[in-house]
Amino acid sequence: MALGEVNPIHLDPAAARNAGFPDIVAPPSFFVVLEALANEALRSRGERTVDELIGSDNRYLLHGEEDYFYRGLVYAGDEVVISTTVTDFYNKNNGALEFAVLASAVDHVSRGRLIDAKRVLVHKLPGQLEP
Amino acid sequence: MTDLPDLAEARVGDVLPELEYGPITRMMLALYAAASGDHNPVHVDSDAAHAAGLQDVFAHGMLSFGVLSRAVTAWAGIERVRRVRCRFSAITQVHDTITVRATIAERLVLQDETCVRLSIIAVAGGARQTLKGDAWVAVE
Numbered sequence: 001m002a003l004g005e006v007n008p009i010h011l012d013p014a015a016a017r018n019a020g021f022p023d024i025v026a027p028p029s030f031f032v033v034l035e036a037l038a039n040e041a042l043r044s045r046g047e048r049t050v051d052e053l054i055g056s057d058n059r060y061l062l063h064g065e066e067d068y069f070y071r072g073l074v075y076a077g078d079e080v081v082i083s084t085t086v087t088d089f090y091n092k093n094n095g096a097l098e099f100a101v102l103a104s105a106v107d108h109v110s111r112g113r114l115i116d117a118k119r120v121l122v123h124k125l126p127g128q129l130e131p
Numbered sequence: 132m133t134d135l136p137d138l139a140e141a142r143v144g145d146v147l148p149e150l151e152y153g154p155i156t157r158m159m160l161a162l163y164a165a166a167s168g169d170h171n172p173v174h175v176d177s178d179a180a181h182a183a184g185l186q187d188v189f190a191h192g193m194l195s196f197g198v199l200s201r202a203v204t205a206w207a208g209i210e211r212v213r214r215v216r217c218r219f220s221a222i223t224q225v226h227d228t229i230t231v232r233a234t235i236a237e238r239l240v241l242q243d244e245t246c247v248r249l250s251i252i253a254v255a256g257g258a259r260q261t262l263k264g265d266a267w268v269a270v271e
Contacts, residue, residue: 002159002166003197004152007204028204028215029197036168058171059183063192067216073209126184 003029013076026074031117034074034106038082050084054100057123064099064120072114074106080114081107087118098123135208138270141247145235150202153228155190160225163194190223195262199253202231206249207268213246217253217264227255236265244269 001011008015009025016024026033039049074080088101099122106115153159160174169191172179180188200215223229236250246267253262 002163003194003201005201009209025209027197027209028200028212029193032167032169032193040168058173059179061171062222063196063219065216065218066193066196067214069214070212 003027016075021073022075022077024076026076028068028070030074031068031104031106031115034080034082035084035104050086050102054086054089054102054121056100056121060123060125062122062124064122065118066120067118069116070114071116072108072111074108074114078108081109083107096125098125135211136206138207138211138247138268141235141238141270143235143238143247147202147206147233147235147249150198150205150231151228152198152201152231154226155194155223155228157188157225160188160190160194163191167191167193169193188225190225190227190229192219192223195219195223195229195253195255198229199231199251199262199264200266202233202251203249203266203268206233207266207270211269211271212266213241213244213269214267215264216266217251217262219262221255221259221261223253223255223261227259228257229261230254230257233266238270241267241269244271246270 005027009019009021010027013024042049084102084104087103090099099120102119104117108114164170164175173183174188174191177188203212231253233249233251235247237248239246246269249266251264252260255261
């Protein structure tokens with residue numbers, strides 16, 4: 001697996017079931033995959049993704065902060081709803097750094113809230129020195 | 132559920148085993164892009180990285196977060212992980228090895244559960260701190 005994960009509950013459905021889970025268990029960083037899938041679905045419906053909404057530019061985009069509250073596990077086969085709100089925008093260093101703050105929730109139809117996420121995305125505009 | 136590690140003996144000041152990931156090759160970045168759905172060219176296409184004013188491709192931030200959270204789940208079992216947060220302070224470059232170091236910083240009660248807070252850093256290329264964060268884990 002791309003993170004070097006070796007725990008079979010994240011890789012093998014039989015191992016996950018043997019361990020008492022209904023199917024493969026998503027690791028904590030799986031939120032990015034959920035968001036990517038949601039973005040694909042939005043694009044296929046002709047709707048704007050959060051990236052497009054905030055005008056994020058792949059050339060300058062960095063993660064600032066990530067904060068995930070894990071309320072319940074996510075399993076292979078789950079159908080979830082992910083909703084994201086832009087909660088803040090600000091600049092620093094005379095506009096050399098731009099920040100967008102996003103709050104997201106991942107809900108399962110019967111198991112309820114699985115993840116609450118707060119993320120700060122940063123634009124580091126060109127011409128600035130490396131930290 | 133899984134045989135959860137016994138955290139009853141966990142004490143403030145305990146240091147977790149270090150976790151290493153890397154050296155990060157371009158292939159690993161390509162595989163992470165495919166796995167995560169993040170196809171930002173600056174992580175896999177050196178022409179795109181140069182056009183963005185960078186020396187070379189660099190690792191996805193969430194790859195580092197993923198390795199950091201691996202250290203937490205390996206120690207506690209994913210069922211016990213309640214919250215993971217981190218702040219990014221430096222880029223992880225291609226060819227870097229990521230090292231995750233965690234210490235038990237605090238014992239506390241969260242929503243009626245006894246938990247510990249791990250204080251965690253990730254370091255790239257041996258010395259450059261890239262992430263600083265915390266993880267809250269139930270110890271039962």
